[in-house]
Amino acid sequence: MPRVFSGIQPTGDPHIGNYFGAMKNYVRLGEEYGKNSIYCVVDLHAITNPAAYDPAQLSKRTFEMAVANFAAGLDPSKVTFFVQSQVPEHHELSWVFTALTPVGELERMTQYKDKSEQLESVPAGLLMYPVLMAADILLYKADTVPVGEDQTQHIELTREIARKFNHAYGETFPEPKAVYAKDALRIPGVDGHGKMGKSKGETSTLGILEPLDSIWQKVRVAPTDPARVRRTDPGDPDKCLIGDYHKLFSDLPTIETVYAGCRTAGIGCVDCKKMLMEGMRRELEPLQARAADLRADPDLVRDALEQGAKEARAIAQPVMEEVREKVGFLKSR
Numbered sequence: 001m002p003r004v005f006s007g008i009q010p011t012g013d014p015h016i017g018n019y020f021g022a023m024k025n026y027v028r029l030g031e032e033y034g035k036n037s038i039y040c041v042v043d044l045h046a047i048t049n050p051a052a053y054d055p056a057q058l059s060k061r062t063f064e065m066a067v068a069n070f071a072a073g074l075d076p077s078k079v080t081f082f083v084q085s086q087v088p089e090h091h092e093l094s095w096v097f098t099a100l101t102p103v104g105e106l107e108r109m110t111q112y113k114d115k116s117e118q119l120e121s122v123p124a125g126l127l128m129y130p131v132l133m134a135a136d137i138l139l140y141k142a143d144t145v146p147v148g149e150d151q152t153q154h155i156e157l158t159r160e161i162a163r164k165f166n167h168a169y170g171e172t173f174p175e176p177k178a179v180y181a182k183d184a185l186r187i188p189g190v191d192g193h194g195k196m197g198k199s200k201g202e203t204s205t206l207g208i209l210e211p212l213d214s215i216w217q218k219v220r221v222a223p224t225d226p227a228r229v230r231r232t233d234p235g236d237p238d239k240c241l242i243g244d245y246h247k248l249f250s251d252l253p254t255i256e257t258v259y260a261g262c263r264t265a266g267i268g269c270v271d272c273k274k275m276l277m278e279g280m281r282r283e284l285e286p287l288q289a290r291a292a293d294l295r296a297d298p299d300l301v302r303d304a305l306e307q308g309a310k311e312a313r314a315i316a317q318p319v320m321e322e323v324r325e326k327v328g329f330l331k332s333r
């Protein structure tokens with residue numbers, strides 16, 4: 001039985017880029033693989049980046065990320081969903097892999113280079129980040145890893161670590177493959193400056209749990225095709241981020257109407273944006289209502305996460321036992 005694993009950063013409010021690029025994909029894979037689709041909120045990874053980590057916020061963000069995924073349709077009774085720090089085997093396997101991984105390989109990772117460049121003092125955890133990620137995946141002997149394209153290099157390293165371990169200790173781990181979201185079109189930020197979430201602050205993102213009024217305030221002022229200076233100027237909806245968003249949120253007849261209307265100047269940008277809001281409301285309102293229900297019952301959410309951690313450990317513990325034995329640790333009696 002193939003097994004799916006992915007890690008989710010507990011970084012505040014997930015945006016529509018995360019939603020279409022990752023979360024919906026988890027739900028879809030969950031329907032296919034059931035309990036063999038394993039998802040984990042990676043709080044151990046979160047503490048490696050001093051620029052993004054706040055101890056006063058971490059547990060809240062971890063909880064919120066679980067709520068967001070459950071609200072988006074991930075059913076914890078059907079998949080395995082847990083918090084990384086609640087399964088200590090992740091650290092344990094990570095150390096064994098640390099001993100196998102050449103520092104030079106880690107220093108070549110693009111994400112490490114980008115992040116460490118901005119820091120005066122670089123924590124070793126930032127360098128080890130991909131080793132912990134390899135441990136996450138291989139602890140469950142997962143072979144399928146849904147990720148963004150920016151993680152390709154880390155998955156390649158995971159394969160290398162699996163090969164190295166298998167070579168040193170005998171066939172143990174599969175070499176996992178990355179899978180990318182089917183419609184992983186690059187979702188532009190609402191400020192018009194590149195991909196959503198990549199530019200600074202919240203001006204580029206539309207949160208899936210963000211109040212719809214606040215979303216409208218950003219959509220209202222979002223740049224459209226610069227060719228449409230006046231209401232009567234025709235535009236190109238393929239060059240407009242509102243056109244891109246319609247493809248995510250609107251039904252086919254609406255998409256056809258706004259695309260044709262933009263090209264002929266039959267509709268103005270404000271009306272086009274209002275039509276987009278209808279689609280967003282249809283998608284996000286029920287999701288936000290589910291999130292509100294979950295927040296009102298935190299014990300339910302925490303029970304689900306603890307149950308998930310139990311299920312994860314039931315897979316992880318025998319794998320760790322196998323690893324300890326192969327590595328040569330004296331078994332405790």
Ligand code: TRP
Nearest residue numbers: 005006007008042133136137147
């Ligand atoms: N590095 C991943 C990211 O930033 C998160 C992650 C941690 C992950 N462990 C993982 C993804 C294991 C897939 C599998 O998105």
